[in-house]
Amino acid sequence: MxxxxxxxxxxxxxxxxxxxxxxxxxxxxxxxxxxxxxxxxxxxxxxxxxxxxxxxxxxxxxxxxxxxxxxxxxxxxxxxxxxxxxxxxxxxxxxxxxxxxxxxxxxxxVPAVKPAAEQTKTGVIAVLATSATIARDYTRKLIESFAQSAKVQLVAAPRLATVAEDLLRGQPIDREVIRDEIAPCFVEIDGKRTDIVVLGCTHYPFLIDEMNIVAPWPVIWLDPAxxxxxxxxxxxxxxxxxxxxxxxxxxxxxxxxxxxxxxxxxxxxxxxxx
Known part of the structure; x- marks a missing residue:
């Protein structure tokens, strides 16, 4: 979605x-x-x-x-x-x-943490990004400033940008790599599931169709573009x-x-x- x-x-x-x-x-x-x-x-x-x-x-x-x-x-x-x-x-x-x-x-x-926190219905969101973006103090400050009331999963996906590059260049990709990279985004806390995944890398929107195929349930993939x-x-x-x-x-x-x-x-x- x-x-x-x-x-x-x-x-x-x-x-x-x-x-x-x-x-x-x-x-x-x-x-x-x-x-x-x-x-x-x-x-x-x-x-x-x-x-x-x-x-x-x-x-x-x-x-x-x-x-x-x-x-x-x-x-x-x-x-x-x-x-x-x-x-x-x-x-x-x-x-x-x-x-x-x-x-x-x-x-x-920068990761669209604020709109995700405003739009979530379950209060459980994930930020999917490169390892470097996840490690930045800037990202954590966004969460502290705008998503204190939400449960936020920070998910580093070190291989996903390369998969997107391969896809856009017409090279074969491994769907199982995508499944493994996004799997930690999908959690259930107090009976409520992740409903929004913030796409914290501009490569990731090109993989939305592939991610929808391997995702365990439907979510909003929040594209900041x-x-x-x-x-x-x-x-x-x-x-x-x-x-x-x-x-x-x-x-x-x-x-x-x-x-x-x-x-x-x-x-x-x-x-x-x-």
């Missing part, structure tokens, strides 16, 4: 600067798709730092320095109107140094820069883009940069 909400597209206009959408891999395309629904004419630059994927394997100080350095290069090259960090692992670590160093707006991605897109519109004060050139997808590894991923990019109006 998924939450549905109709969005009203915002028309373009302005000086033609792109919006930069950044992730460690291709999971951030779930966020880009939501942005595209609200801003159908907006020029977008999607950057997948797949040379450094997965971010969860990095030491925090090294990852922070890497992203800040890379972001400096990207901002210099593309002069974006705003940057969306479409990655929970990165957002919970590097938003403060990025905002301190660069003057343009940054929109981050629509809220991130609305936040971007708010940050830009509704003054959405108009199109000036093609929307592109860049991959830091330089590896060839497989046909299935090329088709996915085209569906979002992106051309893979050579």
């Amino acid at each position: 998924r939450l549905e909400r109709r969005e009203t597209p915002v028309s373009g206009g302005g000086e033609g600067k792109p919006v930069l959408v950044f992730d460690s891999g291709i999971g951030g395309l779930s966020v880009l798709s939501a942005i595209r629904k609200l801003m159908p004419t907006q020029r977008l630059v999607y950057v997948a730092d797949d040379a450094a994927f997965p971010y969860g394997n990095w030491k925090e100080d090294e990852l922070s320095a890497h992203i800040v350095r890379l972001m400096g290069e990207l901002i210099a090259a593309h002069d974006p109107a705003a940057v969306v960090i479409a990655c929970n692992t990165a957002s919970t670590l590097v938003l403060p140094p990025l905002r301190a160093k660069f003057s343009i707006p940054f929109v981050g991605t 629509p809220a991130i897109a609305r936040r971007l519109v708010s940050v830009l004060d509704g003054k959405i820069p108009g199109p000036d050139g093609k929307s592109v997808a860049l991959f830091t590894s330089g590896r060839p883009v497989p046909p299935r991923l090329q088709a996915l990019l085209k569906n979002d109006g992106l051309n893979a940069a050579p």
Whole structure:
């Protein structure tokens, strides 16, 4: 089961600067798709730092320095109107140094704990995320601030983002891995079951169909992408820069883009940069 909400597209206009959408891999395309629904004419630059994927394997100080350095290069090259960090692992670590160093707006991605706590009917929710996001103090502070009345299961899924990458690239996946990764989300406390699972990684929405197949009972998979897109519109004060050139997808590894991923990019109006 998924939450549905109709969005009203915002028309373009302005000086033609792109919006930069950044992730460690291709999971951030779930966020880009939501942005595209609200801003159908907006020029977008999607950057997948797949040379450094997965971010969860990095030491925090090294990852922070890497992203800040890379972001400096990207901002210099593309002069974006705003940057969306479409990655929970990165957002919970590097938003403060990025905002301190660069003057343009940054929109981050953090686990949707607050809306989950507001919407749960049973009071039992789970946060499914990478090991790094689960370990962050930021995540625990979200729970302390917004979900004190709920029973919250923190579930680290170290293999799930890689499964999503494989799926989007047209490679075979093991459904049993998905079953094992999500199983701890499903608990029963005082006769009440988990009813909402917060998707704390932008890769995970691409696995919802697969997760529904192996889940022991139906839940709401809470995808933060629509809220991130609305936040971007708010940050830009509704003054959405108009199109000036093609929307592109860049991959830091330089590896060839497989046909299935090329088709996915085209569906979002992106051309893979050579």
